[in-house]
Amino acid sequence: MFRSLRGFNYRVWACGALVSNVGTWMQRIAQGWLVLTQLTHNNATAMGVVMALQFGPHLLLLPLTGFAADHLDRRKLLLATQAGMGALAFGLGILTITGLVELWHVYVFAFLLGCVTAFDSPARHTFVAELVGENDLANAVALNSTSFNAARMIGPAIAGTLIASVGSGWVFLINGLSFVAVLCSLMLLRIDQLHPQHRAVRTRGSFVDGFRYVWRRPDLRAILLMLFLIATFGLNFQIFISTMSVTVFHGGASQYGFLTSIMAIGTVAGALLAANREKPHFTLLLIGAALFGLGCTLAALAPNAALFGMALVVIGVSALTLTNSTNSLMQLSTAPAMRGRVMAIRLAIALGCTPIGAPIVGLVADRFGARWALSLAAASGFAAAIVGIHYLVKYRSLSVRLDAGRVRFTIDEGEPVDAPYQSGVRI
Numbered sequence: 001m002f003r004s005l006r007g008f009n010y011r012v013w014a015c016g017a018l019v020s021n022v023g024t025w026m027q028r029i030a031q032g033w034l035v036l037t038q039l040t041h042n043n044a045t046a047m048g049v050v051m052a053l054q055f056g057p058h059l060l061l062l063p064l065t066g067f068a069a070d071h072l073d074r075r076k077l078l079l080a081t082q083a084g085m086g087a088l089a090f091g092l093g094i095l096t097i098t099g100l101v102e103l104w105h106v107y108v109f110a111f112l113l114g115c116v117t118a119f120d121s122p123a124r125h126t127f128v129a130e131l132v133g134e135n136d137l138a139n140a141v142a143l144n145s146t147s148f149n150a151a152r153m154i155g156p157a158i159a160g161t162l163i164a165s166v167g168s169g170w171v172f173l174i175n176g177l178s179f180v181a182v183l184c185s186l187m188l189l190r191i192d193q194l195h196p197q198h199r200a201v202r203t204r205g206s207f208v209d210g211f212r213y214v215w216r217r218p219d220l221r222a223i224l225l226m227l228f229l230i231a232t233f234g235l236n237f238q239i240f241i242s243t244m245s246v247t248v249f250h251g252g253a254s255q256y257g258f259l260t261s262i263m264a265i266g267t268v269a270g271a272l273l274a275a276n277r278e279k280p281h282f283t284l285l286l287i288g289a290a291l292f293g294l295g296c297t298l299a300a301l302a303p304n305a306a307l308f309g310m311a312l313v314v315i316g317v318s319a320l321t322l323t324n325s326t327n328s329l330m331q332l333s334t335a336p337a338m339r340g341r342v343m344a345i346r347l348a349i350a351l352g353c354t355p356i357g358a359p360i361v362g363l364v365a366d367r368f369g370a371r372w373a374l375s376l377a378a379a380s381g382f383a384a385a386i387v388g389i390h391y392l393v394k395y396r397s398l399s400v401r402l403d404a405g406r407v408r409f410t411i412d413e414g415e416p417v418d419a420p421y422q423s424g425v426r427i
Contacts, residue, residue: 004140009189010131016185018147020082023178025155026162027089029257030171031106032238033163034096036246037253039103044243044370046103048362050110051238052355057114058121059348059355066210066344069122070337075194078127079186081120086179088113093172101169121351122344125327129339133195138280138328145324146271149316152264160257210341219282219333220342222391223326224349226285226384230292230322231350232357233380237263239361240299240377241312243370249305262309266316271324273317280328282396286388288322293381300374318381323350 004010032047040046058065068077092109095101125141132140159171214220241263245256295314302308326346334342365373392398 002143004132004136004143007132007136007193009193010140010143012185012188013131014143014147016182017144018151019181020178021148021151022155022158023089023175025151025260026159026171027175028238029156029159029253029260030163030168031092031110032242033253033256034101034168035103035106036242038168039101039106042243042246044239044362044365044373045359046362047239047242048236048358048360050106051236051358053107054110054114054117055351055353055358056355057111057118058351059353061115061118062344062348065118065122065347066341068119069126069340069344071340072123074123074127074130075186075189075191077123078120079183081116081123082179082182082186084116085113085120086176086183088116089172089176089179093169093176096167096169096172098169117351118347121347122340125343125347126331126340129331129336130194130196131189137331141328141331142271142324145320145327146268149264149267149271149320152267153261156257156260156264158257160254163253163257210338210345213334213338214342214345218391218395220330222387222395223282223285223329224346226289226322226387227326227346228349228353229380229384229387230289230319230377232353233361234292234296234377235319235323235350236358236361236373236377237315239358239365240370240374243365243373244299244308245305247365248370249308251305255305259305259309259312263312263316266313266318267320268316269313270317270320273321280325280332282329282388282392284321284325285329286385286392288318288325289381289384289388291318291381292322293378293385294318296374296378296381300371300378322384326350 005014031050035046035050036042036044088109092101092106095105128140128144129137162171162174214224237260241259242256245251245259249255251259292315295311295318299308299311299315302311327343330342330346331339361373361376364376389398
């Protein structure tokens with residue numbers, strides 16, 4: 001389960017990333033609380049706008065971010081992006097502590113942070129292969145998810161306590177300091193022990209080649225469509241948890257942070273299960289999407305905060321299973337020279353579709369209530385499951401039969417369609 005940690009470079013990277021991830025989750029909680037309770041009166045639409053501005057650049061800057069991840073030195077690129085994110089956290093923290101912060105300031109900082117992370121995310125995801133090599137890539141991706149979601153258990157709980165005692169501004173400053181850890185880890189890496197990846201050749205139209213590559217692959221198209229549905233309408237947890245906590249269960253900052261941490265129990269469990277698998281399979285996407293729809297349905301119907309927290313665990317396991325499987329499947333089945341562009345497309349959908357979904361989800365929460373917003377998320381999970389079934393039936397010969405009174409499923413486990421464009425890894 002933890003085999004990637006045998007390498008020095010990955011151990012150093014993982015330690016720095018864990019500290020930074022805790023700070024990131026602290027800032028997410030502080031930012032949501034600042035907008036929802038201090039700068040507005042429980043306005044979920046404003047939360048949706050902040051999320052749209054923060055994740056929109058992943059879509060707007062897609063031609064540049066994928067190119068940068070495939071053509072530039074990823075380690076040096078990460079040094080620049082991580083330093084930029086730390087500086088932005090300090091800036092917002094100073095404005096908040098001095099009492100000068102206004103809603104439009106948060107909008108501007110969210111957009112700037114989105115621009116920096118748009119370059120950071122594809123480089124960071126594909127840099128993992130340079131740390132561990134191809135054989136341990138799926139395991140390293142899963143351990144990265146474990147780190148990120150373990151930080152989700154710690155960060156929100158700390159943030160809730162700090163917000164109640166010293167205010168949101170100090171949380172932003174602490175997050176700024178946390179980036180020092182990941183910057184140090186990048187500088188401490190042993191360059192001679194990295195696993196260099198084949199770099200793409202700079203040619204005219206190389207960005208369009210990424211879309212052509214994906215379009216030729218029915219498996220990638222199905223994965224991205226499933227991810228689009230759930231990312232657009234389902235992965236808006238900042239809105240769901242904050243509005244349910246404040247408007248339905250009438251809790252304070254501590255409850256908001258605690259519920260976010262509770263969800264992390266599910267995501268960490270899902271990440272550890274993924275780390276224990278040798279390779280991901282497409283059927284995991286189908287299972288994850290169906291469970292996500294079920295978990296959101298239970299959350300929407302929860303009569304109290306305790307049962308809502310239990311439903312969040314189910315949502316956490318399913319969401320992590322789905323997102324982590326899309327990450328591993330797409331990296332393992334993509335040619336190394338195309339990996340940065342393909343991952344940039346994936347991240348543009350996973351994060352860049354938030355500008356479409358977050359304002360809609362926020363508006364539904366404001367007009368009809370938080371429970372109806374969660375119902376929209378449930379529908380997205382079930383719709384993604386239908387897409388997965390369609391792919392398996394059309395391209396993997398999925399069939400259902402009765403055998404001795406039991407229902408049995410059969411699937412063609414051969415190479416996906418368009419095998420010449422694969423890297424030789426079965427999914």
